[in-house]
Amino acid sequence: MGCFFVLSFNQLLEPKTRYSEPELVALLKEQSNEAFSYLYDHYAGALYTIINQIVVDKETAGDVLQEVFVNIWRKISMYDAAKGRLFTWMLNIARNAAIDKVRSKGYRDGLKNRPVDEAVSSGMAISTNPAVNDVGLKKVLTTLGEEYRRLIDLSYFQGYTHEEISKMLGIPLGTVKTRIRTAISQLKTMIQ
C-alpha cells in the first residue's frame, strides 16, 4: 500500500512520459486513458489556437475544442500515418469543426444579437481585423499582399471551395487556384 502510494505519487509529479508519435497513436487506438491525457496536454493549446482563429468567441471555441477531441478519440482508428502526421490530421479536424461551427445557424443567429464590432471580429471579415489572434498562419497572412490574403482567408479560414470563391469574387477558377497555390507556397518559406 505504502509502496503503491509512493510510486503513484512519483507518477503524479512526473506524469509526462514522452511518447513517440507511433507509440501515442498505438495507445490511442487501444483507447488508453493516459494516452488521451497526454494527447490533450500536448496538443490542446495548438488546436485551441487554430479554432480560435476561426471562432473568436472563447466559449464557443471551447465547445468546438471539446467536439474536436471527441472526434479525435472516436476516429483515431481512421488515422493513417502514411498520409501525414498526427498533428496534421488533428489540425484538419479542428479547422473543419471550427468552420462548421461558424457556418451553423445557431452560431450565426448568435452573432446577429451582438454588437457589430464583435460580430465583425468573430470570423466573418478577418482581413479587416488583423489584431485578433495575430499568431500562426494568420500572422503570416498579414504579410501577404491583399489579393492573396483575401483568398487564403476565404479558403483556409472560412472554408470556401475554389469554385465558391471564384463565383464570389468574379475571378476565373484557374486564377483562384493559381493565386491560392502561390500564396500558400509563400507560407512555407515564412514559417520555416
Added chain:
Amino acid sequence: MNIQEYISSGVVESYVLGLLTAQERFEFEQLCNKHYEIKAAREAFELALEKEAMQNAVPPPPELKQKISDVIFGSKKSAPVMPLKTKQERKITWLQLAAAACFILLAGSVWWILNLRNENQQLQAELKKSNEQIAQLENDARAIQKEGVKMVGLAGTANSPQSFATVYWDTTSHDVYLLVNNLPRPASDEQYQLWAILKSGEQLQPIDLGFLEITQKPLQLYRMNNAQAAHAFAITLEKKDGNPAPNLDKIYVMANL
C-alpha cells in the same frame, strides 16, 4: 513531370492544410508513394507547421480538460485525467464510510449491552427483593402456624368501631406477633402500643408489649415483646415514647382470651 516544379507549386502546403479537392488529394497521395522527394517535402512542411503551431499555442481554459474527459469517459470515470487523485479520493471516501458504519455498529452494540446489563441488574435486585419478601412471608406464616399459637382477633371499640387487628401468641415460646388489619393512621406525635392484660381477681394488670412502628407494607407481621401470660390484648393510642400505663380512654381494639 517535373518533381521540383510540382513540389514548389504550393500543392504540398495545400494538401497539408486541407485545401485540395478529393481528386487532387488522391493524386498527391499517389505521387507521394512514388516520389520520395514529394513525401519529404510534405513531412518538412508538416513539421514546420506543427512547430510553429506549438510555439504560438494559447492554452485553453484549464477546466476544459476535465469537462472534455468527462464527455469522453463519462463523469464517473474521470480517472484518466488524474488517475491517482481520483482513485485515492474514492478510496478515502469508501474507507470513511466503512469506518463510520463500524463506529455506528460498535456504539450501538455498546449501548445495547449496557442497557441489557442495567436491566439485568435491576431484575436481579427485584428478584432478590422478591425472594426476601417471600422468605419473610414464609417465616411469618411458619411462625403463626406453629402448634400452640393462639390467634386472637382484636375488635374495634367505641373509639374506632372499624378497627381490627390480630394477635398471634405462641403459648410455648411466648412470642407475640401482631397483624394490623385496620387501624387509623396515627398523628405524627402519637403511636400505637400493644398491651397484654392479666387479671388477678378484680385487678387488671397491663403489660407493655411494645410500640408499633407502622409501615405501609401489606401483610406486615410485627414482632412484639414476649408475653408470659395474658387474659386479654389491647391496643391503645399513646403519646410518642409511650406510657408505663395504658391510656384507657384511648383503647382502639381489644379482645379477651
